[in-house]
Amino acid sequence: DAKTTQPPSMDCAEGRAANLPCNHSTISGNEYVYWYRQIHSQGPQYIIHGLKNNETNEMASLIITEDRKSSTLILPHATLRDTAVYYCIVPYAGTASKLTFGTGTRLQVTL
Amino acid sequence: DTAVSQTPKYLVTQMGNDKSIKCEQNLGHDTMYWYKQDSKKFLKIMFSYNNKELIINETVPNRFSPKSPDKAHLNLHINSLELGDSAVYFCATGTGQDEQYFGPGTRLTVT
Numbered sequence: 001d002a003k004t005t006q007p008p009s010m011d012c013a014e015g016r017a018a019n020l021p022c023n024h025s026t027i028s029g030n031e032y033v034y035w036y037r038q039i040h041s042q043g044p045q046y047i048i049h050g051l052k053n054n055e056t057n058e059m060a061s062l063i064i065t066e067d068r069k070s071s072t073l074i075l076p077h078a079t080l081r082d083t084a085v086y087y088c089i090v091p092y093a094g095t096a097s098k099l100t101f102g103t104g105t106r107l108q109v110t111l
Numbered sequence: 112d113t114a115v116s117q118t119p120k121y122l123v124t125q126m127g128n129d130k131s132i133k134c135e136q137n138l139g140h141d142t143m144y145w146y147k148q149d150s151k152k153f154l155k156i157m158f159s160y161n162n163k164e165l166i167i168n169e170t171v172p173n174r175f176s177p178k179s180p181d182k183a184h185l186n187l188h189i190n191s192l193e194l195g196d197s198a199v200y201f202c203a204t205g206t207g208q209d210e211q212y213f214g215p216g217t218r219l220t221v222t
Contacts (some may be wrong), residue, residue, distance in 0.1 A: 043215055044203075046212065097142070100156070103153075
């Protein structure tokens with residue numbers, strides 16, 4: 001898997017946008033970027049994924065730089081329920097068949 | 112209906128015992144996985160099955176034996192439990208291409 005680097009922790013005020021960065025400078029041309037999150041004591045939850053175009057779904061937006069060496073997950077209006085560990089993952093050869101979770105970013109949403 | 116269910120949710124047992132964790136998915140996916148999350152919160156893939164066939168085995172000790180009676184079930188049997196087996200075990204399912212859906216986890220404590 002391409003190595004990813006994320007900040008260990010971030011804070012965000014409720015109602016504000018949470019912007020979570022991820023560096024993946026060794027990503028290959030056909031490898032996707034996936035984002036998952038794990039809320040305390042629960043199983044990981046898929047959020048979004050993309051290859052090179054920006055993506056948006058009901059949970060979040062994913063902005064991938066033109067050189068694809070980094071990306072940002074955006075939660076447009078963070079709520080207390082978004083407090084979780086967020087993982088940026090680049091699976092081998094662009095498939096999700098083998099996810100390797102790093103240490104992620106612990107996002108704390110506060111009042 | 113829960114997409115991915117695991118039983119039991121908690122399992123406390125003594126060293127040397129044999130135990131099983133069951134997983135069922137109702138999403139109709141062909142691929143199922145077992146992950147282990149240790150006390151330091153690192154989440155690692157253990158096994159992957161596709162249509163009841165073993166696809167990924169991440170150098171897990173032979174004491175761990177997954178069994179897939181059908182496409183909707185992937186059970187994990189552990190022989191001769193050791194203290195180091197204490198962890199949270201997550202079952203997941205996916206198409207093998209996109210997102211994976213995780214179960215709620217089984218917290219195994221070996222005393």
